[in-house]
Amino acid sequence: MSAPRDKVLVAFVDALGPSQLARFEGALPSLAHRRALEGVLGYSSGALATVLTGAPPAVHGRMCLFTARAPGAPGLLDPLRWLGLLPRVVHERAAVRRWLSRAFARAAGLTGYVALHRVPPEAFRWLDLPERDDLFQARDVGGARTFLSDARAAGVSVYAAPWQLPEPARWEHAHDALRRQRPDLAFLYAAELDATLHAGGSGSDAAGAVMRRIGAHIERAREEMGRGGARVTTIVVGDHGMADVHTSIDPRGVVARLARLAPLRVFVDSTLLRLWGDDAALERARRAVEGAGFPGRFLDLAALEARQAPTRGAAHGRAMFVLDEGAIFAPSYVGGRVSGMHGYDLGTPSSRAALASDAPLPAGVSSIADVAPLVRERLGLAA
Numbered sequence: 001m002s003a004p005r006d007k008v009l010v011a012f013v014d015a016l017g018p019s020q021l022a023r024f025e026g027a028l029p030s031l032a033h034r035r036a037l038e039g040v041l042g043y044s045s046g047a048l049a050t051v052l053t054g055a056p057p058a059v060h061g062r063m064c065l066f067t068a069r070a071p072g073a074p075g076l077l078d079p080l081r082w083l084g085l086l087p088r089v090v091h092e093r094a095a096v097r098r099w100l101s102r103a104f105a106r107a108a109g110l111t112g113y114v115a116l117h118r119v120p121p122e123a124f125r126w127l128d129l130p131e132r133d134d135l136f137q138a139r140d141v142g143g144a145r146t147f148l149s150d151a152r153a154a155g156v157s158v159y160a161a162p163w164q165l166p167e168p169a170r171w172e173h174a175h176d177a178l179r180r181q182r183p184d185l186a187f188l189y190a191a192e193l194d195a196t197l198h199a200g201g202s203g204s205d206a207a208g209a210v211m212r213r214i215g216a217h218i219e220r221a222r223e224e225m226g227r228g229g230a231r232v233t234t235i236v237v238g239d240h241g242m243a244d245v246h247t248s249i250d251p252r253g254v255v256a257r258l259a260r261l262a263p264l265r266v267f268v269d270s271t272l273l274r275l276w277g278d279d280a281a282l283e284r285a286r287r288a289v290e291g292a293g294f295p296g297r298f299l300d301l302a303a304l305e306a307r308q309a310p311t312r313g314a315a316h317g318r319a320m321f322v323l324d325e326g327a328i329f330a331p332s333y334v335g336g337r338v339s340g341m342h343g344y345d346l347g348t349p350s351s352r353a354a355l356a357s358d359a360p361l362p363a364g365v366s367s368i369a370d371v372a373p374l375v376r377e378r379l380g381l382a383a
């Protein structure tokens, strides 16, 4: 008689960093093995791709929601330029942008995460969206295979939570699927902690309640997976942590000055100024940004390469300025003032992610890129 196959439950909790896990220690009582993991430069689109594939952003190419369009590539976002004909108070309204994001994704046949935030309409002329497919269903991300697709290809029964559903409905979907479908690999996804920490910062009571709720769902999922005596390895992993915001910087004056340094393109993320231009233009931009006294660090192409950021085709920028931890650009092209933020340089506390498991963690697991190999190994998929 063959032994029952080991099952693996992976729960991805957006913004679960080491300090979040420490603060909500009691939320995951069964998961005694814990570790802080090195993250990646950029935002969740890069970190999640690294968790799923085990590859650094330099390989899978994801880092920020928006990239510069490659020469000759079709203008996917071009139709959104007409937004500029509407008054800003209308087209920048959050509800309008959310509705438009959904309508645009549907019309363009995109199944990935699409959020238009507060990007200025004229920038849609030169911007592109790298995340076009549902990451949980995609075979690969920029050529790097996900452990989900490896498992499916090997005939392992896989359940991946539909990230598109609202949080409560997504958990219900997951519990229902774990009971009925009895998968050997389950990938669950929680977004609520990230949203709560952005809104209220790390000290809010709401964050504690959210973490307890997520912990209870994970514990319940673990029991559901283990029904019938199956041996389950549970892996809970974040993509980054969260820093409390203490400094808000209005970038508009400097961005207007940079626009006069043409040929130069600028995208203002919440913690990054991303720049495209020739060497001379970038050097003038560096002087302008540093002259403005922004707290942070200028990252040229070599500095980006050293951080394993995606530099192929300079899609995410030929240079960047990253703010010091705790500062944000507000308004940026992706949002306004908030209490918590992530997306700071490697080495900052909030750039690290937490890992928690009910199984001892191998010594070599030190980065979010080590999670996919761990899952593959547990499922017997190791190359």
Ligand SMILES: [Zn+2]
Pocket (backbone or CB within 6 Å): 015, 044, 194, 195, 198, 342
């Ligand atoms: Zn976030």
